[in-house]
Amino acid sequence: MPVAPAIAAAAGELVRAGVASARVDAEWLAAHVLGVPRGRLPATPEFTAEAYAAYRRLVAARVRRVPLQHLVGTAGFRWLDLAVGPGVFVPRPETELLVDWGLARVAAAGPAPIVVDLCAGSGAIALAVAHEAPHIRGYAVESAPEALVWLRRNAADRATAGDPEVCVVAADATDSATLSILDGQVAVVLCNPPYVPETTPLPPEVADHDPPAAVFGGPDGLAVIRPVIARAGALLRPGGWLGIEHDDTHGAAVPVLLAADGRYAEIADHPDLAGRPRFAVARRR
Ligand SMILES: C[S@@+](CC[C@H](N)C(=O)[O-])C[C@H]1O[C@@H](n2cnc3c(N)ncnc32)[C@H](O)[C@@H]1O
Numbered sequence: 001m002p003v004a005p006a007i008a009a010a011a012g013e014l015v016r017a018g019v020a021s022a023r024v025d026a027e028w029l030a031a032h033v034l035g036v037p038r039g040r041l042p043a044t045p046e047f048t049a050e051a052y053a054a055y056r057r058l059v060a061a062r063v064r065r066v067p068l069q070h071l072v073g074t075a076g077f078r079w080l081d082l083a084v085g086p087g088v089f090v091p092r093p094e095t096e097l098l099v100d101w102g103l104a105r106v107a108a109a110g111p112a113p114i115v116v117d118l119c120a121g122s123g124a125i126a127l128a129v130a131h132e133a134p135h136i137r138g139y140a141v142e143s144a145p146e147a148l149v150w151l152r153r154n155a156a157d158r159a160t161a162g163d164p165e166v167c168v169v170a171a172d173a174t175d176s177a178t179l180s181i182l183d184g185q186v187a188v189v190l191c192n193p194p195y196v197p198e199t200t201p202l203p204p205e206v207a208d209h210d211p212p213a214a215v216f217g218g219p220d221g222l223a224v225i226r227p228v229i230a231r232a233g234a235l236l237r238p239g240g241w242l243g244i245e246h247d248d249t250h251g252a253a254v255p256v257l258l259a260a261d262g263r264y265a266e267i268a269d270h271p272d273l274a275g276r277p278r279f280a281v282a283r284r285r
Pocket of ligand 1: 088141195215224
């Protein structure tokens with residue numbers, strides 16, 4: 001079966017199924033089945049019968065709005081390809097901006113700064129920071145057993161690839177006992193918590209495939225953010241930084257919570273690439 005018309009037909013099906021990035025997804029699935037980089041597809045004229053059957057199965061799953069990343073088994077995040085699948089949140093491009101900001105804070109934090117990723121999921125934040133700033137001492141805190149399977153796998157894969165080891169901590173990020181041994185010593189806390197208000201309508205990829213505990217932050221979306229701000233206030237050393245992602249409706253609310261805590265200064269909010277309020281930052285006094 002020729003590749004180009006198969007991709008064109010799949011892209012049409014995905015458009016009709018409401019997939020926003022239909023053509024790109026059709027190409028990614030073809031590249032995955034054929035075992036070639038997406039850019040090499042024009043040089044790959046034919047599917048074998050077996051590969052075409054596999055492609056059609058994947059396209060049918062994508063029509064049912066199974067996330068692309070679950071179908072190919074990985075999610076790209078900054079320089080890393082992380083293993084993802086059922087039970088773990090698929091890392092999002094907007095979180096790469098929080099990592100960018102965190103890396104700048106790490107660069108100014110002196111030798112061997114301690115960096116803590118609260119609500120780590122696949123490990124995207126902690127593992128990306130460790131990859132790009134290998135002098136850190138990294139910790140990744142996650143409470144969901146299903147997500148911890150993926151986090152441990154990604155952390156082990158990165159260590160095997162030569163990145164510094166990130167310590168995986170199976171614990172509630174909002175519990176005052178979690179990592180209390182580090183209280184007052186942490187240079188940077190980064191957190192992408194569950195923050196979507198419970199009644200927000202979501203696309204099928206999120207509603208049916210991201211774990212609810214990874215997405216929803218209680219009725220107002222701030223149920224995890226409130227105690228994370230308190231926990232980070234204890235973990236951070238004087239002058240240390242917190243960066244926390246939030247819902248685009250919370251560009252005012254999260255800075256207000258940070259100010260109300262009383263331990264933070266230099267509070268600011270940052271937009272994502274679409275200009276929507278996306279993460280708040282603050283410095284421990
Ligand atoms: C939005 S996902 C973010 C995952 C990852 N940091 C990322 O950016 O892709 C939130 C994660 O926090 C975890 N989580 C929710 N509440 C938690 C808590 N109280 N303590 C630790 N982890 C929690 C969820 O299981 C989920 O993996």
